[in-house]
Amino acid sequence: MKQTLQLRVGQQLAMTPQLQQAIRLLQLSSLELHNEIQQALESNLMLETDEGEETSVADKSNQDQNAEEQPSGEAIPDELPLDTSWEDIYDASYACASPGADSATDILENRSSNPQGLIEHLLWQVEMEDLTESERLVAEIIVDSIDEDGYLQSSVEEIHGQLPTSIHFSPSDVESILARIQRLDPHGIAARSPAEALFIQLEQLPETTPWRGEAMEIVLNHLERVAEQRYDEIQAELGLSGSAVDETLELIRSLDPRPGQQLSNSAPEYIIPDVTVFRQDGAWHVELNREMTPTLRINPYYASLVKRGDTSADNHCLRTHLQEARWLLKSLQSRNETLLKVASAIVDRQREFMDHGEEAMQPLVLREIAETIDMHESTISRITTNKYMYTPRGTYEFKYFFSSHVSTTDGGEASATAIRARIKRLISAEETSKPLSDSAIAESLRDEGIKVARRTVAKYRESLGIASSSQRKVKQRGYGNKTQAAELRK
Structure with missing residues (x-):
């Protein structure tokens, strides 16, 4: 992995609870985000769903409304540095223990799980x-x-x-x-x-x-x-x-x-696409799935109740709710923009897959997408976890589109996903009485210009849940004997 030395000049944004929230929202699946939004609507009177015209989930006009009422030092930046946060601080998804937690048992407390x-x-x-x-x-x-x-x-x-x-x-x-x-x-x-x-x-x-x-x-x-x-x-x-x-x-x-x-497997989760991919005018396009993220806005009536210079407890509560609502809207906007940016970069690199299927999948690693959109690899890794893309070929996790490469005889590269698809095709077309061995499959792939070892073929075959050639032959022989016995009983 390439290591680089970078000199960073400038001010560093403090890792506030609000920015931690923005980073945490970026990791949530669509279903988790939907539940988060519902909880926010129930707990924050400044938030409401916008049932009317379509607007951004973090409409800029709502961000600027009553800007002078924001508490000092809590100004919301135009862009949230979600990317650098992965590298500059501990993972924001780790929930902090309460200030009074003193024992090692409290410190070593189990945390939330992920499907x-x-x-x-x-x-x-x-x-x-x-x-x-x-x-x-x-x-x-x-x-x-x-x-x-x-x-x-x-x-x-x-x-x-x-x-x-x-x-x-x-x-x-x-x-x-x-x-x-x-x-x-x-x-x-x-x-x-x-x-x-x-x-x-x-x-x-x-x-x-x-x-x-x-x-x-x-x-x-x-x-x-x-x-x-x-x-x-x-x-x-x-x-x-x-x-x-x-x-x-x-x-x-x-x-x-x-x-x-x-990353516990203890709880199943419904898969809801975060983005939809569709073909229009000869090109592939990506759009967000807005059904699971209702459009939110600041309630103008309650926002108007916030009074500048009023130090009463009620006014302080209103100001706090207003600031939290604005941060949530900005966080959702940043999440949507980042998701769309990553998904669009993936689709752009995998146009051949969209057109022709698995065998046309291109080799792709995190670093390539990170360089394309100018983000860290660790950021891309987290963004692509539990995020799904609906395509005409099916619904896939973002991670599905990444795979290592294998060299081809012409000096090019083929993706591991494409090779698995070719192995599956070769086995599905084999003579049932003469199943292809891993060596024979490797030879067939070499004929197609892909250099791959027999052991690699075996690993890919096993990952597909396909038995070895000897096991497939025994299974076929058993099926044939049952067929003959059935014929004799007639």
Whole structure:
């Protein structure tokens, strides 16, 4: 993976609760977003649905209305920096514990789950990594050893012992690949202890994060003292004030000690497309699914009740509701714009798929879309999770359109998805009495200009749920015997 050194000059926008909300909304599925909007309508009197003319969910005129009434220091920026937030702070989806949570049990509290499968999510990212075939095999073994909480259940030595004799890796090589897995999403994955899970997340924060170094020290050496509320000892050991210890613990509480639970398969979810793809005038177009995101606006009557200079409790409450409503509208607008931008870039790269189907799928990695729309890869990874696209060929998760590449004989590239489709086609057309072996399929693919090893064919075939040639032959023989017996009984 290419590493770059960037010099950032300028002011950094503080990570306010409002901006955290904007980032969190970006991750929600359509159904989750719909529920979020309904809750906001019920709890905030400043919000109402716009049943009339079609307007943007965050109509600019509504943003500017009564602008002078916004509390000082809470001005809403024209653009929310949703992209840089992934790199500049801890994951905003991690819910902060209450200020009074002091024990290790509170800090290591389980967090909200997500219907996306953890192993599937990790294997998809492994496929996107720039790894050799041997490194990829080690990575897959590591992923298979991760439990539902996100912890590695096998030691490096045990994983090393599972490697085929053809792979000449040392335990330190396995450790290096494990370190790459630990940088995948969700942050803190593949740790061997809660302390390591928290430490990995802290490592991924920018060095300028307040109290990052102190939090690392506490996570590595003082969690037991935190559990026993021996804060005076931590103060003395680290030379910190009481308020500094509080700030450091607050940072630790914002982390997720069970990162795997973010991607639990415990609850099924209905699939509702976020965008629709359609062909018009010879070109492919993308539009948002507005049915699940009702158009919202500020209630003009209640907004007019907010009085400038009035310090009463009632007026303060109205001002707070108004500001929260404006932030929600702006957050929804930013979410919609970002989703549309990503979806449009994907469709533009996969026009051949839209026209001709799976065998025409182009190889595509996160970095390409990130560079196209000028965002970070980690941002694209989160945006494409649990977001769906309705196309004339079916409804697909955004992630479906990304796959690794395989070289072709003419020096080009073919996507793994296209190769799977070709394997499926070859097997469906085989003579049932003479099923194609993986070697024969690899040879047929080479005839089509695709260089792929027999072992890779086997992996793709298994991912399609297709049995081996010997198993298919036995199954066909059994079917034939049943047919003959039925004929004899007639």
